[in-house]
Amino acid sequence: xxxxxxxxxxxxxxxxxxxxxxxxxxxxxxxxxxxxxxxxxxxxxxxxxxxxxxxxxxxxxxxxxxxxxxxxxxxxxxxxxxxxxxxxxxxxxxxxxxxxxxxxxxxxxxx
Amino acid sequence: xxxxxxxxxxxxxxxxxxxxxxxxxxxxxxxxxxxxxxxxxxxxxxxxxxxxxxxxxxxxxxxxxxxxxxxxxxxxxxxxxxxxxxxxxxxxxxxxxxxxxxxxxxxxxxxxxxx
Numbered sequence: 001x002x003x004x005x006x007x008x009x010x011x012x013x014x015x016x017x018x019x020x021x022x023x024x025x026x027x028x029x030x031x032x033x034x035x036x037x038x039x040x041x042x043x044x045x046x047x048x049x050x051x052x053x054x055x056x057x058x059x060x061x062x063x064x065x066x067x068x069x070x071x072x073x074x075x076x077x078x079x080x081x082x083x084x085x086x087x088x089x090x091x092x093x094x095x096x097x098x099x100x101x102x103x104x105x106x107x108x109x110x111x
Numbered sequence: 112x113x114x115x116x117x118x119x120x121x122x123x124x125x126x127x128x129x130x131x132x133x134x135x136x137x138x139x140x141x142x143x144x145x146x147x148x149x150x151x152x153x154x155x156x157x158x159x160x161x162x163x164x165x166x167x168x169x170x171x172x173x174x175x176x177x178x179x180x181x182x183x184x185x186x187x188x189x190x191x192x193x194x195x196x197x198x199x200x201x202x203x204x205x206x207x208x209x210x211x212x213x214x215x216x217x218x219x220x221x222x223x224x225x226x
Contacts, residue, residue: 031211042199042216043154055211090154092212099144100212102154 002026004093004103012109013081021076021106025093031055032074033100034066037088049074050096081110113138115202117217125225127189132220134183134200142203143183144214145174147196154199157185187222195224 005024013019025032031050035043036059045058049068060066063081068074078085086109094100114137124130134143145157158167160176160183167174171194173186183200201214 033212033214035214042219043214045213045215048211048213050211056213058213088151094212096211099156099159100214101156104153107151 004091004101006089006091006103006106008106009104010107010109012111014111015081015083017081017110019078019081019108021078021089021091021108023074023076023091023093023103025072025074025091026101029093029095029101030072031094031096031100032068032072033092033094034060034074034076035090035092035102037090037105038084039087041087043090046076078108083110086110113140113202113204113215115200115215115217117198117200117220119220120218121221121223123223123225124187124190126191129189130187132185132187132198132200132222134185134217136181136183136200136202136215136217138204139178139181140202140204141178143176144201144203145183145185146199146201146216148199148219149196157198190224192224192226195222197221 007022033048034046037043046060048056052068066076088105090105091103092100143160146154158174163178165176171188176183200217
């Protein structure tokens with residue numbers, strides 16, 4: 001069965017640079033979620049989209065933005081990167097009212 | 112603000128032993144999940160608990176939910192080395208008209224099974 005696909009798997013950026021993470025949801029899933037998991041931490045909800053509209057917002061810094069496109073894939077844009085942004089970033093997708101499935105994550109390292 | 116607490120944070124146990132991980136949450140919710148995470152890997156869904164008194168079992172793992180006590184447990188029976196991982200509970204507080212989730216995760220329990 002198709003899973004949630006994230007790219008890239010690993011990303012190394014310098015401080016103050018910009019990063020873009022991509023998420024391709026499971027086909028026919030109309031909702032996408034982004035989570036951030038710092039080292040040794042639990043995942044924190046960042047933002048979600050339903051049918052290309054932002055549906056909820058969590059602890060997402062103002063330096064980050066995200067959108068969902070017409071083909072339902074989503075991108076998380078992160079600017080002015082800080083060392084503290086180093087984390088695993090998970091995307092998840094779901095159909096309406098169903099449990100989400102998580103992607104394999106993108107490991108971002110800011111140096 | 113919803114708070115989800117797990118205990119213990121770290122658990123080291125011998126193969127063949129039984130143990131329980133506890134998950135407490137601070138406000139009413141009707142949907143609780145348990146996930147497994149191996150180091151650097153994704154979150155694997157183990158159980159979804161939807162109602163008070165719900166009990167689900169898969170192999171050596173059994174999860175239960177008491178919504179009145181705002182408590183869920185994950186019980187490990189006769190542990191084997193392959194169960195070594197971090198286990199998270201997560202509470203879904205958001206069931207808006209959009210039908211989307213908003214998961215708040217517990218602190219996680221790092222389980223190490225010693226042969």
